[in-house]
Amino acid sequence: MSTVSRITRLPRAFEVDRGADALGVVPSLSGDLAALVAGAAGSAPYLHGLVLREAAWLPEALDDPERAVRDELARISELPFDQIDGGLRQAKRRIALMAALCDLGGIWALSQVTGALSDLADTATHVALRAHIAREITRGKVPGQNADDIETCGGVVALAMGKQGAGELNYSSDIDLICLFDETRFDGADQMEARAAYIRATRRAMASLSDLTGEGYVFRTDLRLRPDPSVTPVCFAMDAAERYYESVGRTWERAAFIKARAASGDIAAGTRFLEHLTPFVWRKHLDFHAIQETHDMRLKIRQHKGLGGAFALEGHNMKLGLGGIREIEFFAQTRQLIAGGRDRELRMRGTVEALGALSQKGWVEADVARTLTDDYTAHREVEHRLQMLRDQQTHSLPVTPLEFDRLAALMGADTDAMRADIAQRCERVHALTEEFFAPSDTVQAPELPHELREITARWSTYPSLRSERAQEIFDRLKPDLLARVQKLDRPVEALTHFDGFLKQLPAGVQVFSLFEANPPLVDLFLDIVSVAPHLAQYLSRNADVLDAVIGGDFFAPWPEPSALEADLARHLARIDDYENQLNASRRWAKEWHFRIGVHQLRGLITADEAGEQYAALARASVAVLYPCVVAEFARKHGDAPGRGAMVLGMGSLGAGRLTAASDLDMIVIYDAAGVDTSEGRRPLQSRTYYARFTQALITAITAQTSEGRLYEVDMRLRPSGKQGPVATSLDAFKSYQETQAWVWEHLALTRATPVAGEAALMADVEAFRTTLFSRPKAEVDIRRDTQDMRRRLTEAKPGATWDPKNGRGRMMDIELVAETAALLSGTPAQNIYAQLEAGADLGWLTHSEAVALSAAYRMTWQLQSAARLLTGGMLDPDAVGEGGRAFLCRSNAVETMDDLAREVATTCEAAAQMLDAILARAAPCPPA
Numbered sequence: 001m002s003t004v005s006r007i008t009r010l011p012r013a014f015e016v017d018r019g020a021d022a023l024g025v026v027p028s029l030s031g032d033l034a035a036l037v038a039g040a041a042g043s044a045p046y047l048h049g050l051v052l053r054e055a056a057w058l059p060e061a062l063d064d065p066e067r068a069v070r071d072e073l074a075r076i077s078e079l080p081f082d083q084i085d086g087g088l089r090q091a092k093r094r095i096a097l098m099a100a101l102c103d104l105g106g107i108w109a110l111s112q113v114t115g116a117l118s119d120l121a122d123t124a125t126h127v128a129l130r131a132h133i134a135r136e137i138t139r140g141k142v143p144g145q146n147a148d149d150i151e152t153c154g155g156v157v158a159l160a161m162g163k164q165g166a167g168e169l170n171y172s173s174d175i176d177l178i179c180l181f182d183e184t185r186f187d188g189a190d191q192m193e194a195r196a197a198y199i200r201a202t203r204r205a206m207a208s209l210s211d212l213t214g215e216g217y218v219f220r221t222d223l224r225l226r227p228d229p230s231v232t233p234v235c236f237a238m239d240a241a242e243r244y245y246e247s248v249g250r251t252w253e254r255a256a257f258i259k260a261r262a263a264s265g266d267i268a269a270g271t272r273f274l275e276h277l278t279p280f281v282w283r284k285h286l287d288f289h290a291i292q293e294t295h296d297m298r299l300k301i302r303q304h305k306g307l308g309g310a311f312a313l314e315g316h317n318m319k320l321g322l323g324g325i326r327e328i329e330f331f332a333q334t335r336q337l338i339a340g341g342r343d344r345e346l347r348m349r350g351t352v353e354a355l356g357a358l359s360q361k362g363w364v365e366a367d368v369a370r371t372l373t374d375d376y377t378a379h380r381e382v383e384h385r386l387q388m389l390r391d392q393q394t395h396s397l398p399v400t401p402l403e404f405d406r407l408a409a410l411m412g413a414d415t416d417a418m419r420a421d422i423a424q425r426c427e428r429v430h431a432l433t434e435e436f437f438a439p440s441d442t443v444q445a446p447e448l449p450h451e452l453r454e455i456t457a458r459w460s461t462y463p464s465l466r467s468e469r470a471q472e473i474f475d476r477l478k479p480d481l482l483a484r485v486q487k488l489d490r491p492v493e494a495l496t497h498f499d500g501f502l503k504q505l506p507a508g509v510q511v512f513s514l515f516e517a518n519p520p521l522v523d524l525f526l527d528i529v530s531v532a533p534h535l536a537q538y539l540s541r542n543a544d545v546l547d548a549v550i551g552g553d554f555f556a557p558w559p560e561p562s563a564l565e566a567d568l569a570r571h572l573a574r575i576d577d578y579e580n581q582l583n584a585s586r587r588w589a590k591e592w593h594f595r596i597g598v599h600q601l602r603g604l605i606t607a608d609e610a611g612e613q614y615a616a617l618a619r620a621s622v623a624v625l626y627p628c629v630v631a632e633f634a635r636k637h638g639d640a641p642g643r644g645a646m647v648l649g650m651g652s653l654g655a656g657r658l659t660a661a662s663d664l665d666m667i668v669i670y671d672a673a674g675v676d677t678s679e680g681r682r683p684l685q686s687r688t689y690y691a692r693f694t695q696a697l698i699t700a701i702t703a704q705t706s707e708g709r710l711y712e713v714d715m716r717l718r719p720s721g722k723q724g725p726v727a728t729s730l731d732a733f734k735s736y737q738e739t740q741a742w743v744w745e746h747l748a749l750t751r752a753t754p755v756a757g758e759a760a761l762m763a764d765v766e767a768f769r770t771t772l773f774s775r776p777k778a779e780v781d782i783r784r785d786t787q788d789m790r791r792r793l794t795e796a797k798p799g800a801t802w803d804p805k806n807g808r809g810r811m812m813d814i815e816l817v818a819e820t821a822a823l824l825s826g827t828p829a830q831n832i833y834a835q836l837e838a839g840a841d842l843g844w845l846t847h848s849e850a851v852a853l854s855a856a857y858r859m860t861w862q863l864q865s866a867a868r869l870l871t872g873g874m875l876d877p878d879a880v881g882e883g884g885r886a887f888l889c890r891s892n893a894v895e896t897m898d899d900l901a902r903e904v905a906t907t908c909e910a911a912a913q914m915l916d917a918i919l920a921r922a923a924p925c926p927p928a
Helices: 016-025 031-043 045-053 058-063 065-077 081-104 110-138 189-210 238-248 251-258 267-276 289-305 325-339 351-360 366-390 401-411 415-437 450-456 468-486 491-504 509-517 519-531 533-541 543-549 561-573 578-601 607-637 651-655 686-702 730-739 743-749 759-774 779-796 811-825 832-842 847-870 877-891 897-920
Strands: 156-160 175-181 235-237 261-265 644-650 664-671 727-729 753-757
Touching: 016 031, 016 045, 031 045, 031 081, 031 401, 045 081, 045 366, 058 065, 058 081, 065 081, 065 110, 081 110, 081 189, 081 366, 110 156, 110 175, 110 189, 110 261, 110 366, 156 189, 156 267, 175 189, 175 238, 189 235, 235 238, 238 267, 251 325, 261 267, 325 351, 325 366, 325 415, 351 366, 366 401, 366 415, 401 415, 450 468, 450 491, 468 491, 468 509, 468 519, 491 519, 491 533, 491 877, 509 519, 519 533, 519 578, 519 877, 533 578, 533 847, 561 578, 561 607, 578 607, 578 847, 607 644, 607 651, 607 664, 607 686, 607 753, 607 847, 644 651, 644 686, 644 759, 651 664, 651 753, 664 686, 664 730, 664 759, 686 727, 727 730, 730 743, 730 759, 743 759, 743 779, 743 811, 753 759, 779 811, 779 897, 811 832, 811 847, 811 897, 832 847, 847 877, 847 897, 877 897
Parallel strands: 175 235, 664 727
Antiparallel strands: 156 175, 156 261, 644 664, 644 753
């Protein structure tokens, strides 16, 4: 497609004579191309000068603007040292002229215009750095570096910041650079000598770019974004910079590094540095505190630049003023800082791209993103034309009518229409962004009754409210919070539970900022504290899990087990350090654990579904963490001897049914396959190896790290109980189960499920379990032992009204008989409902009995699951409060707690009598 056919708009010549003068030096141009040049040169004195200087180059270059830019970049990349200053300035003139004409004519989109300018900045900076560092290297001033190191500038990198980093450099912009060198190339005193050489070279390279000569200049350079610019040199070590950002880096520096890019010099070293800086820029938790800090920074900029007061077009700053470019950039960047730590897909440099991604992820409404994108593009085009006029780094609109007319001519617009459009866009941007940074406070602090005042009076003494910043945010939050509490059915009870949360919260700034930025989250939170004190207590210790609620898919359907494991595996794959992997696994599990609890509390899932999800979460956590433990242990003691090990989930874990407060019952089985010792730095005998490995695995799961513990673990179901070794060999496990195991141990094995470890070994253990159950059994002995176990369990724990687990006809009683049915029928099923069905299929119990027992179990399970969610322990209806009692009644489809108590008693008694009858009657078939 020809260039002329791509023209979609044309400037007008404000000074017709000047436009004609420019056309006189390019007589070969005609039609719209001639009109484009005449309009540009006739309105912008700077562009007029460029046309005159580059008249010989321009006509052919306009045949293919993109190729013309590529050719210029290639040309300056090959410049000899003595031609750099002039050659770079000529390239600047040509690319600046081409970018202006393609911009004014609509030939290029904004991204192409800013991209061409950014490419020039990257290449020119690299050429200047390379040339001056080459001189230092060839003079022997950089120890250990030679000609082979010149192309990578001896380990020096120029990080492009701001608009250059994002590839969206404006027309007459400074370029903001941070120059660093890779200190790992040098040892001891050599590093200081190299540092001195690199400082000299950097200064000279910046002069090559920014000095104004008869040829003009290339780019004004600004190195003040480096750490402590008043005391640090213009080029310094990456390690020192990294330490600075990790220790004292500020929010504005985090925002700056969103756009940072290794642009010139040693790109590989610069990219590594930016990767190391990722935890500083992208926080692991949603960072709503960044909103207030960014708002404070906006106000300081306005005050410093004198940009406050009423809006007026004359002299209005299109970048920093009300509704300006910076407002849109801050709007996008702050949201990126909030959520980018959790979502890598939000970590892009460009403002338009960021708005699009934020819209797709639900952080910005789609129409808001579209509006801000359109206004950003329009603002940038106005900014470019202001700078094209006289090559000034200005962002301010004219102050005289004549200059407004000149600007309108360059834009090809009517002056009045242009003014109205700019004003409308600025006011719209301001309205959309100001509410985000400084939401209006329309809620007045309510009058509190005496009981509530007594509670709120002690809040100022709590650790979460000790800092001035926390108090400031909470003071803004409190009126709305108290107003919502007073609308609840039992405000004193709700506020009492909130008080318990607040008292245990170690720090408040992040949580309070989260609530302030997300008012709907307060409703969910109050729902939790008023209904489930245990879940509220969990929140006080793990407040960061609230991030997940607004992180995107909190209310999406539960994923398949493979997808759950893959999600955790992706998290851990990004982490090399073992301790950080343990912490990451805990953070990940806590969020999913909290999600299950909220879904159950809100009635989105049943107690049965919650039990399955808690179990799936535990299995995924152990399965994905397992290879991390294997790798860490092998690093010290060598690879596992033989075939390795596996984890056999027992009890509720094996049955796929956990509560919010369940421990994990596990057995570790290994197969050394005849190998006596491991081979590593500190080899161990096989039995010792696997015993210590098992202890390492238990520690990985149960250790109290900075992120808490993952789960408690119970290994008492292993062969020989707590007196036996913590890890059992496959041969010993088989032999024990075949010749020594008690009936209760075989019953426990009916619920066993391989959950982690070597796949082949897991398959072998499951195959053995299935084969073991398929063998003939002495039913009379099993029935007798089951009856004896029921009696002893009842005597030890007779149960109580609100104890759904212990006692006749309750969970453990029904589980015992279900396991017996599984053992007698030989089914491999671990689920209690499937086991009862298998017993019915065998004829050991009737189908109506299986249905009745399943219903009784479901009811008692609902109580158990709710009790663990609400209180973390034994159910006490008085302790959970009115909200908790309403949840219990709602979950069990009854009107009152008295109704529920009667139904539990009646159902469990009927189940107990049914179990008595089942175990007392004759076997359906003769014993083997």
